[in-house]
Amino acid sequence: MAKxxxxxxxxxxxxxxxxxxxxxxxxxxxKKSLLFNCYGFTVFDPNGDxxxxxxxxxxxxxxxxxxxxxxxxxxxxIRRKRLSLLDNWVVYDGDTTSNPLFTVTKNVSLLxxxxxxxxxxxxxxxKRVIYEIExxxxxxxxxxxDDKRQCVAEIKxxxxxxxxxxxxxxxxxxxxxxxxxxxxMALVVVLDQMFM
Numbered sequence: 001m002a003k004x005x006x007x008x009x010x011x012x013x014x015x016x017x018x019x020x021x022x023x024x025x026x027x028x029x030x031k032k033s034l035l036f037n038c039y040g041f042t043v044f045d046p047n048g049d050x051x052x053x054x055x056x057x058x059x060x061x062x063x064x065x066x067x068x069x070x071x072x073x074x075x076x077x078i079r080r081k082r083l084s085l086l087d088n089w090v091v092y093d094g095d096t097t098s099n100p101l102f103t104v105t106k107n108v109s110l111l112x113x114x115x116x117x118x119x120x121x122x123x124x125x126x127k128r129v130i131y132e133i134e135x136x137x138x139x140x141x142x143x144x145x146d147d148k149r150q151c152v153a154e155i156k157x158x159x160x161x162x163x164x165x166x167x168x169x170x171x172x173x174x175x176x177x178x179x180x181x182x183x184x185m186a187l188v189v190v191l192d193q194m195f196m
Contacts, residue, residue, distance in 0.1 A: 024154075024174040024175055024176050024177075025045070025046070025174070025175040025181055026046050026172055026173075026174055026175075027043050027044065027045060027046075027051060027052075027172065027173040027174075027175065027181065027185070028043070028044045028158065028170065028171075028172055028173075029041060029042075029043050029155075029170070029171050029172070029173050029185075029188060030042045030043070030044070030169065030170050031168075031169040031170070031192070032169060033053070033054070033055035034050075034053060034055060035055045038055045039055075040053065040054040040055035041053065041054040041055075041185075041188070041189065041192075042055075043173070043185060049070070050070040051069070051070060051181075052067060052068065052069060052070070052075070052182070052185050053068050053069075053070065053072075054066070054067055054068065054189055055068075062080075062193075063079060063080050063082075064077060064078070064079045064080075065077070065078045065079075065189055065193070066078075066095060067182065067185060067186055067189060074094050074095035075094065075182050076091055076092065076093065076094070076101070076182060076183075076186045077091070077092040077093075077094065077095055077096065077097060078090075078091050078092075078186060078189055078190060078193075079091075079092070079097060080193070081103070086105050086106060086108060087105070087106035087108075087194055088103060088104070088105050088106075089103065089104045089105075089190045089193065089194075090102075090103050090122075091103070091104065091183075091186050091190075100122045101122065102119050102120060102121055102122055102130065102183075103119070103120045103122055103127075104117050104118070104119050104120075104187065104190045104194075105117060105118050105120065106194050114134045114135070115132055115133070115134050116133045116134060116135065116136075116137060116142060116191065116194075116195075117132075117133045117190070117191065117194065118131070118132055118133075119131035119132070119133070119144075119187065128147075129147060130146065130147055131144050131145065131146055131147075131152070131179075131187070132144070132145045133145075133187065133191065135155075137155065137191040137192070137194070137195045138168075138195055139157075140155055140156060140157045140168055140171040141155065141156060141157065142154070142155050142191070143155075144179065144184065144187060146178060146179070150178065151176065152175075152176045152178045152179040152184075153173065153174060153175050153176060153179050153184040153187070154173070154174040155171055155172070155173055155174075155188065155191075156171060156172050156174065157171050157172075158170045158171050158172050173185065173188060
């Protein structure tokens with residue numbers, strides 16, 4: 001039987017994951033928490049080592065989600081923006097909730113049906129789109145484009161291995177060197193909340 005998680009050993013050191021300069025980093029994303037009776041994500045690198053995890057929320061859309069590394073250190077905090085007409089999410093560094101890094105807004109335009117969401121910077125008074133997400137998250141087939149329309153990350157279904165199909169709960173995240181893998185995984189978590 002094919003394994004989703006080849007090596008389930010949690011490394012004790014806190015090392016940031018890096019993307020190779022010659023090609024994309026391929027992460028396996030499993031929409032399942034390592035904790036019993038908890039919802040979340042478990043993310044493995046190409047060697048089968050645990051890289052990211054999200055296991056701090058229960059069923060349904062929640063107001064705050066924490067993206068952690070393999071040893072449980074908070075990398076990013078994702079909060080739903082309240083009192084907003086649009087589906088808006090704000091991403092903060094670590095476990096703080098001040099000075100947001102960026103916001104993600106669900107696209108509701110009927111003219112641009114390919115676009116799922118826009119990622120905006122929060123540093124200046126004018127919001128600048130830094131990434132646009134297109135495709136279908138529910139089909140696990142979408143791409144993240146930067147402001148130059150260059151594909152920097154992709155979500156794709158995991159291919160069947162030895163005739164075993166994984167379904168929609170296991171998919172791959174292809175991360176190009178132009179985007180931080182932590183940011184790419186945060187976008188996956190936000191898309192999951194928007195389209196669940």
